[in-house]
Amino acid sequence: DAGVTQSPTHLIKTRGQHVTLRCSPISGHKSVSWYQQVLGQGPQFIFQYYEKEERGRGNFPDRFSARQFPNYSSELNVNALLLGDSALYLCASSTSTDTQYFGPGTRLTVL
Amino acid sequence: EDQVTQSPEALRLQEGESSSLNCSYTVSGLRGLFWYRQDPGKGPEFLFTLYSAGEEKEKERLKATLTKKESFLHITAPKPEDSATYLCAVWEGGGADGLTFGKGTHLIIQP
Numbered sequence: 216d217a218g219v220t221q222s223p224t225h226l227i228k229t230r231g232q233h234v235t236l237r238c239s240p241i242s243g244h245k246s247v248s249w250y251q252q253v254l255g256q257g258p259q260f261i262f263q264y265y266e267k268e269e270r271g272r273g274n275f276p277d278r279f280s281a282r283q284f285p286n287y288s289s290e291l292n293v294n295a296l297l298l299g300d301s302a303l304y305l306c307a308s309s310t311s312t313d314t315q316y317f318g319p320g321t322r323l324t325v326l
Numbered sequence: 327e328d329q330v331t332q333s334p335e336a337l338r339l340q341e342g343e344s345s346s347l348n349c350s351y352t353v354s355g356l357r358g359l360f361w362y363r364q365d366p367g368k369g370p371e372f373l374f375t376l377y378s379a380g381e382e383k384e385k386e387r388l389k390a391t392l393t394k395k396e397s398f399l400h401i402t403a404p405k406p407e408d409s410a411t412y413l414c415a416v417w418e419g420g421g422a423d424g425l426t427f428g429k430g431t432h433l434i435i436q437p
Contacts, residue, residue: 248425258413260424319368
């Protein structure tokens with residue numbers, strides 16, 4: 216079975232630009248969560264969606280937004296990029312509120 | 327104050343030299359504790375979920391245990407392929423349903 220997939224793999228943007236990251240969950244999973252991981256740190260929770268509704272939000276500014284589609288795939292949008300947004304962005308899927316399985320991540324570099 | 331603290335930050339072992347990694351947590355209403363393995367530049371790979379004090383789980387050379395304040399990941403007779411960063415995460419009751427991660431333990435197994 217296919218695991219969690221994310222696109223693109225790598226992305227380079229400049230300050231002030233906007234970026235959209237995409238995630239497809241494991242088949243049968245209805246919940247998607249997004250995390251940001253900077254080098255040397257553990258992942259930090261950004262959002263969780265379940266059945267297309269936002270279930271939770273971490274301590275991130277309003278520049279970060281997300282949505283979930285009827286097929287349970289998800290997008291993470293970041294506006295007005297800052298240098299500090301450079302990180303590995305991880306998507307995780309789960310059946311509801313149990314074990315989360317992570318995708319390979321999208322490496323975002325902001326110049 | 328960190329809710330999840332992992333120690334040591336880094337650990338170098340000889341092949342076959344058993345050891346333990348520690349994860350201490352200070353959350354209330356723990357709903358689950360998770361261990362993941364992460365290779366450089368990749369997404370975390372799920373290892374174990376523990377739900378209650380006294381619970382133990384094993385997989386190959388790894389064994390995870392849980393008490394009311396901490397969890398241990400025991401590695402028995404490790405091999406070089408066990409080299410990775412091991413992440414601990416907690417799922418807290420009443421929270422935003424996101425996982426709270428520690429910073430990880432970087433484990434190197436030398437042949």
